[in-house]
Amino acid sequence: MQKFPxxxxxxxxxxxxxxxxxxxxxxxxxxxxxxxxxxxxQWCQAQGRVVFANHAELLNATRPQGVVxxxxxxxxxxxxxxxxxxxxxxLIEKPVAxxxxxxxxxxxxxxxTGVPVLVGHHRRHNPILQRA
Numbered sequence: 001m002q003k004f005p006x007x008x009x010x011x012x013x014x015x016x017x018x019x020x021x022x023x024x025x026x027x028x029x030x031x032x033x034x035x036x037x038x039x040x041x042q043w044c045q046a047q048g049r050v051v052f053a054n055h056a057e058l059l060n061a062t063r064p065q066g067v068v069x070x071x072x073x074x075x076x077x078x079x080x081x082x083x084x085x086x087x088x089x090x091l092i093e094k095p096v097a098x099x100x101x102x103x104x105x106x107x108x109x110x111x112x113t114g115v116p117v118l119v120g121h122h123r124r125h126n127p128i129l130q131r132a
Contacts, residue, residue: 003029007064009055009079011035011044014093014120015070019049022068034058055079059086068120069093077102077109084115091118 006028008018015035022030033044034055044051052058059067059082066089069079077097080090096119097103110117 001027003027004066005029005031005062005064006066006068007032007034007058007062008068008070009034009058010068010070010072011037011040011051012070015040015068016043018068018070018120019044019047023047031062031064032058055082059083059088064088066091070120074098077106080106080117081109084109084113084117087113087115089116089118091120093120 004027006022008015008022008030011019011033015033019030019033022028030049032050032052034052034057035041035044036053041051041053050062052061055067067083069076069083069090069092071079073095076092076095080092083090096106096117106117109115
């Protein structure tokens with residue numbers, strides 16, 4: 001079985017959750033993680049993961065087919081734009097952007113490139129929220 005190569009950009013709390021899920025999914029191959037902080041890099045290395053200081057290095061070295069963007073909100077669209085320019089599908093944690101104009105730019109990028117954009121609503125499937 002050929003595995004789907006994925007990368008994660010951002011190894012904070014939410015990024016780590018995505019990393020752990022990817023590692024438990026046999027159809028996925030986590031090809032790398034981009035994380036600028038020393039603490040995040042150490043965590044990734046302790047998990048046996050290839051870690052890069054920034055997303056540009058990650059994309060150039062690994063060429064994933066999809067990425068999870070779990071960076072600070074203000075960086076979502078710029079990081080997504082870099083990925084989409086290379087034809088890489090993105091899953092962006094919510095909110096997708098920090099301003100309406102940035103969100104509109106993301107919509108236009110999707111139209112222009114045809115690259116899929118998904119929004120991560122990880123709490124949608126939380127048992128507590130489902131009961132509510």
